Amino acid sequence: MFGYVTVCEPELKMKDFRKYKAYYCGLCRVLKEKYGFSGQMTLTYDMTFAIILLTSLYESETREEQHRCKIHPVKKQMMLRNEITEYAADMNVLLAYYHMKDDWIDEKKVSGFVGMGMLKRKAGKIISKYPRQSRAIRRSLSELSKCEKENSMDLDKTAGCFGKLMEEFFVYKKDVWEQTLRRLGFFLGKFIYIMDAYDDLDSDLEKNCYNPLRKIWQQKDYEEQIRTLLCMMIAECSAEFEKLPCLLDVDILRNILYDGVWNRYKAIQKKKKEGKEQNDVKKSL
Structure with missing residues (x-):
């Protein structure tokens, strides 16, 4: 994932934010213990959402620990971890590995x-x-790589590749909740992919790199189309979430799905607005 599935801190109670960070620090600790420094380098806030969601759904027994780390060498940090944390750490490393492998095969990135x-x-x-x-993961990234090589502008198809990857990741167990978790993961994956393409568009245009939004970015209603697509994806994802019997940490989960996922979008809009205002000032001069 790309750093889009995070909390909206101003809208979260302090006790919930501390707990959210404890899950995040717990994941960091597990990555260090199981995979060393290279494992820790794959850490993202996004995976914390999956840990909290699956912990809440399966009511996994969670233990609290306190540890110092390189980032916080003086004061011990509260950390929460359980079997879901172990699973998320494994998936985190696996996703990073396949992503780096694709970067080397497709673009020969050192x-x-x-x-x-x-x-x-x-x-x-x-x-x-x-x-x-x-x-x-391997199949989905392969399909996505093929779309990129073909310069596909079929956004539904390309975003769907990442959606399929995410849906499999969220299926921790094949049980009664499998289909709901699949749909939740699928639409969240499509949201992430579209948001990432939107975030990278200016840079990709400048470098003449692939981006599935190239076809529509010059259209008059481009911004409206993007917001509509993002709203549709996260609405479908949230609808599936509400079907799950999650009670533990539900305020954190709803904060992420209804507010936090829009953090980057708001930042992009703010940057665009400031850029437009600067251009208007230059023109007036």
């Missing part, structure tokens, strides 16, 4: 080659442990 080498042995163990998720 960073991708180095990162892939660092995680290869660790990822191999995860692949053996979670073959279903591994196959889905």
